[in-house]
Amino acid sequence: MQDFTFHMPAAVADASGLLGSCEDPKLIAGGMTLLPTLKQRLAEPTDLIDLGAIADLKGIRREGEHIVVGAMTCHADVAASELVLSTIPGLAMLAGQIGDPAVRHRGTIGGSCANADPAADYPAGIVGLGATVVTNQREIAGDDFFVGLFETALEPGEIITAMRFPVPKWSHYMKLRHPASGYAVVGVMIVDTGAGVRVAVTGAGPSAFRVTAMEEALSADFSAKAIDAIKVDADGLNADMHASAAYRAHVIGVLAKRAIAARR
Amino acid sequence: MLTDVNMTINGREVSGKVEARTLLVEFIRDHLKLTGTHVGCDTTQCGCCVVHVDGRAVKSCTILALQARGTSVTTIEGLAKPDGSLHPMQEAFREHHGLQCGFCTPGMVMMGIDIARRHPNADEHTVRHELEGNICRCTGYQGIVEAIVDASRTMATAGEKV
Numbered sequence: 001m002q003d004f005t006f007h008m009p010a011a012v013a014d015a016s017g018l019l020g021s022c023e024d025p026k027l028i029a030g031g032m033t034l035l036p037t038l039k040q041r042l043a044e045p046t047d048l049i050d051l052g053a054i055a056d057l058k059g060i061r062r063e064g065e066h067i068v069v070g071a072m073t074c075h076a077d078v079a080a081s082e083l084v085l086s087t088i089p090g091l092a093m094l095a096g097q098i099g100d101p102a103v104r105h106r107g108t109i110g111g112s113c114a115n116a117d118p119a120a121d122y123p124a125g126i127v128g129l130g131a132t133v134v135t136n137q138r139e140i141a142g143d144d145f146f147v148g149l150f151e152t153a154l155e156p157g158e159i160i161t162a163m164r165f166p167v168p169k170w171s172h173y174m175k176l177r178h179p180a181s182g183y184a185v186v187g188v189m190i191v192d193t194g195a196g197v198r199v200a201v202t203g204a205g206p207s208a209f210r211v212t213a214m215e216e217a218l219s220a221d222f223s224a225k226a227i228d229a230i231k232v233d234a235d236g237l238n239a240d241m242h243a244s245a246a247y248r249a250h251v252i253g254v255l256a257k258r259a260i261a262a263r264r
Numbered sequence: 265m266l267t268d269v270n271m272t273i274n275g276r277e278v279s280g281k282v283e284a285r286t287l288l289v290e291f292i293r294d295h296l297k298l299t300g301t302h303v304g305c306d307t308t309q310c311g312c313c314v315v316h317v318d319g320r321a322v323k324s325c326t327i328l329a330l331q332a333r334g335t336s337v338t339t340i341e342g343l344a345k346p347d348g349s350l351h352p353m354q355e356a357f358r359e360h361h362g363l364q365c366g367f368c369t370p371g372m373v374m375m376g377i378d379i380a381r382r383h384p385n386a387d388e389h390t391v392r393h394e395l396e397g398n399i400c401r402c403t404g405y406q407g408i409v410e411a412i413v414d415a416s417r418t419m420a421t422a423g424e425k426v
Contacts, residue, residue, distance in 0.1 A: 006267065006284035006330045028331075035326045036307055038285070048284065050331055076320070080382075100397025101378065103308065105320045106327060182396070 001038040008050045012057070012136050012159055015049050019157045022047035027159065029072060029111025032103050057110070057161060060084060065167050067091075068134075071110025071160040076101070078109060090171025090189060094125045097175055099182050110160040113145070116152045116207060118238060119183035121175065123208035128189030128200030129171060132164040139164075146207035169194040172262050174255040176203075178242060185243050188255040190218070197222065199256060204237050204248040214256060224257040269329050273298070274342030282329050289313045291329035292339060300340040300370050304399070311398030314371035314378075315339045321378035323397070340370035343377075352422065353377045356415035357408070364402035372398050376412040377419075384420035388413055 009015045026045035057072035079096035112122040126142040133140040170192040176185045184203035191198040197218035199211045217226040234249035270279035304312035308326040316338040343351035
């Protein structure tokens with residue numbers, strides 16, 4: 001990889017300042033995507049700003065009816081968190097299926113979401129749980145955060161500081177995992193918020209999206225049968241060497257029904 | 265431009281000057297000449313380069329040396345006692361013949377210890393699942409899995425802390 005200048009600020013404000021003053025900077029969180037990207041010279045930033053030394057960005061806490069996960073919290077910590085396991089087990093389940101154990105020790109929730117890989121797991125959790133993305137400048141609704149392929153609502157200079165999840169009544173994540181990469185060929189998050197059901201999908205489209213037809217059917221009748229007749233439109237879904245758009249559309253329904261069957 | 269880096273490796277304070285792009289594994293192998301940690305794929309997949317950073321298994325090909333500043337790193341060289349007696353995980357790999365060519369072995373042993381710490385008395389299913397980030401092209405994993413299952417019991421019994 002091309003060399004760069006490395007910065008390790010101790011506060012978000014310092015990182016933000018560096019983003020403004022460096023020629024072509026990039027933030028680095030866990031680096032599980034960015035470092036391989038740099039090795040391939042698909043990106044050649046002049047400066048890397050590591051967020052790993054900012055203590056405020058790490059940790060999981062409860063704030064009333066919400067669970068707040070710091071942006072630099074690694075997947076392993078979310079997967080093993082007693083707090084997450086007892087309040088949003090679907091989120092712990094999701095985090096525990098990302099990559100492999102060593103990757104989960106480095107990769108972070110903020111990094112994963114900022115990167116917005118179409119096959120990443122966390123976007124389904126952010127959208128499905130109706131989370132709020134908290135940045136150093138504002139709060140962004142999870143529904144509005146993932147804009148397109150590797151594209152988010154973040155503005156230049158904006159840094160994710162935390163994700164705030166409302167505690168649902170029930171949540172579950174099912175994933176068809178690519179056997180080599182571990183990425184989601186399709187991932188489905190189903191959430192019973194108490195006021196209705198949310199169904200979010202990752203891996204299948206350019207970015208995470210909700211299946212409103214399933215949400216309406218499940219809000220009226222939470223059963224696999226209720227969504228049996230719902231066909232997800234394959235138009236606009238991802239097609240690659242791993243799976244066609246039609247296959248992905250079909251798998252969304254299969255995974256949704258398996259998730260529903262997991263509720264006791 | 266070279267930057268100062270310092271960390272603790274296998275209990276020893278080390279320091280050096282590195283380019284910002286230097287990977288932790290390059291610092292370990294090329295600067296410190298600790299060549300027990302291997303580089304297989306250099307793409308975060310094979311697990312040959314697994315070391316412990318502050319007690320957790322990470323792939324040292326996908327972390328910069330500068331990101332590990334101030335941390336405590338353990339490599340395969342740091343496991344055996346000064347008198348040469350092996351760590352229980354190393355002993356189990358020997359006992360169960362958990363290797364053939366040996367290239368993946370340092371990463372397997374380091375990951376095995378990480379698995380055993382997180383899953384005391386781990387069963388075969390757990391070990392196979394947890395090994396998904398470590399690739400061996402010789403053994404078919406049978407001996408490796410047996411070794412980690414066995415050592416996870418030994419370590420749990422001994423209240424192992426490395």
